[in-house]
């Protein structure tokens with residue numbers, strides 16, 4: 001497009017493309033993920049869920065790639081050669097030796113592009129409406145392709161799977177995902193060689209292909225600083241993308257490499273945001289929904305056995321107390337009557353030793369035994385005999 005106001009991104013080079021905060025958040029997310037993966041490995045059912053998660057992810061991704069290969073247009077020398085040349089040039093600029101497979105698909109007017117990976121191959125997909133909007137050889141298209149190459153070079157596809165448990169955490173998970181987009185916008189801007197083209201590429205995503213390119217970037221960035229408040233802050237904190245107005249602010253700031261201005265967030269948004277799980281819950285993509293369902297299953301699989309153990313312990317403790325109470329009553333009866341009780345009615349009743357027959361919490365039935373050596377023992381059909389556990393070892397001979 002217009003070449004007279006090309007502003008190259010000063011201070012941006014191949015070595016500093018990933019945003020500094022991406023590394024900071026990476027350490028947080030990997031620590032949380034390791035913790036959860038260890039928890040899963042310890043519980044056998046957790047491993048089962050993890051295998052299920054991996055299988056469904058692999059299946060969904062395989063179908064997506066099959067869709068690209070059979071329904072999309074494979075870009076190459078013979079098909080959309082201009083776009084193929086742009087991809088090659090962007091890859092050379094960003095130091096990628098083997099360019100990914102590039103496909104164009106028609107998707108009902110959506111303006112989008114994405115990168116994925118399957119069976120060791122990288123794929124970049126550009127929606128046809130975005131190709132029409134930006135053209136195959138523009139700096140805006142270079143920005144777009146550079147952004148997706150950034151995802152591939154930073155291994156975000158692999159990280160999305162391996163770090164999924166950590167990315168589920170509120171605030172941190174979404175912040176980490178947003179830092180990916182910030183990094184990839186830097187890749188795109190270096191590939192475009194022009195911060196204004198990068199901004200125009202983003203404005204097309206906001207304003208559409210007809211009017212997007214003519215939008216005023218300066219007044220669009222004013223939306224970032226002027227339209228603040230609780231809900232905007234909450235949207236920012238729970239979203240896996242930085243807002244478009246902020247992304248435009250960020251790419252324009254690359255003109256001189258100065259830190260982009262940051263609008264303050266509402267403090268209460270952090271409080272509420274801490275309750276909303278990350279991992280792309282804000283964006284309603286089927287893949288994210290699947291990840292969320294699987295993670296809820298994982299957490300339940302870890303929590304349920306622990307909960308059951310606590311409950312079983314408290315049940316058997318209550319049964320133990322019942323047995324003690326009955327033994328004490330039977331002893332008391334024997335002491336006062338100089339003979340053993342013959343039915344529960346002898347010791348249980350409004351004016352007896354036990355007012356009401358105690359009930360085992362898991363509905364076991366009680367029976368009593370008496371021996372001269374050991375006195376009374378109560379047997380529960382569910383919990384056995386707590387006071388005198390049956391001897392499990394054989395009696396040593398010659399006793």
Ligand SMILES: [Zn+2]
Nearest residue numbers: 147151181184
């Ligand atoms: Zn992206």
Ligand SMILES: [Zn+2]
Nearest residue numbers: 319360364380
């Ligand atoms: Zn019992």
